[in-house]
Amino acid sequence: MVMKLLRTETDEHLKVSRTLYTRSYLLILDKKRCIRCEICRAACPKEAIEIIQPTRVEGERLSHASISIDEKKCSFCGICSTICPVGAIKLIIDGEERSPVIDKGSFPELIRRVEIDTSKCPRNCIECQEACPFDLIKVEWNGDSVRIDVDLDHCPGCRLCETKCPENAITVKRIFSGRIRIDWSKCPDGCRDCVDVCPIPGVLEVSDDGRVGVNDYFCIYCGACRVVCPVEDALLLERTVIAHAPVQSGAWNSALERLTSTRGLIKELMSKRMGRALESVMRRLS
DSSP, X not given: OEEEEEEEEOSSEEEEEEXXXXXXXXXXXXXXXOOOOSHHHHHOXXXXXXXXXXXXXXXXXXXXXXXXXXXXXOOOOSHHHHHOTTOOEEEEETTEEOOHHHHTTSSOOBOOOEXXXXXXXXXXXXXXXXXXXXXXXXXXXXXXXXXXXXXXXXXXXXXXXXXXXXXXXXXXXXXXXXXXEEOXXXXXXXXXXXXXXXXXXXXXXXXXXXXXXXOTTSOOXXXXXXXXXXXXXXXXXXXXXXXXXXXXXXXXXXXXXHHSOHHHHHHHXXXXXXXXXXXXXXXXXX
8 A cells, every 4th residue: 555655856856756564666867867868758668757848949959858757657667767778767665776677577687788908908098988978987097007997887888989999999789779860851940959969979960051960870779869859750760679688578578669669579579589499409409
């Protein structure tokens, strides 16, 4: 039985809590880390997350959208905290950070991987640290030796550090893969809303002819651009693959379809079947 539902909001955090007789839940959205994308809303099975469009002021740079969480709809399942590409959401249960859907094996963890061969690093080089748009890389040189720490919990895998490294010492695994393109015929004259809100420098840029160009090598396919686009289908974004740990779950299949497409779900299911078939053949041959 629910004893208390509470929603509090400040400039830095949005907190939603539920207190039961035997358990307490607290969902925290870190507004400083949040990139105002569409991932959590798309994944939420209860439709408890809403994206509120920013107010457009002519002649001013577009502000970001805002995220709202309905404490009455939220089931505190942990899907949003698990799927957030920048780790902006935390779920605290009885004072401990947890994810019930991962504990139950019904949802996978995202694969976040940044591999660095420090033997290749040029002395005193800090290019990767300076390239990270989220300030997640810390480089410390002590003479000829270097220590590089990467905050993987909040890394969306944009690969800017990989590209900026002068010696190819960094390899980054992309979390979300997909496609993005812009139909210039539908773009309003002078509109650059998508450019203003994109969290990754260099993905969307305005060319000399006023058109928005796309360099999707760095794109994390978060959908922040699509959220604010004022014209339907002017910006087309599709997530096709999500790097995640193995899981077999109806909850994940439903979320995957919402995050990608029916085609994306079928592709993953077919891949799983092929993998099981290959394992069966290898067992027979061994």
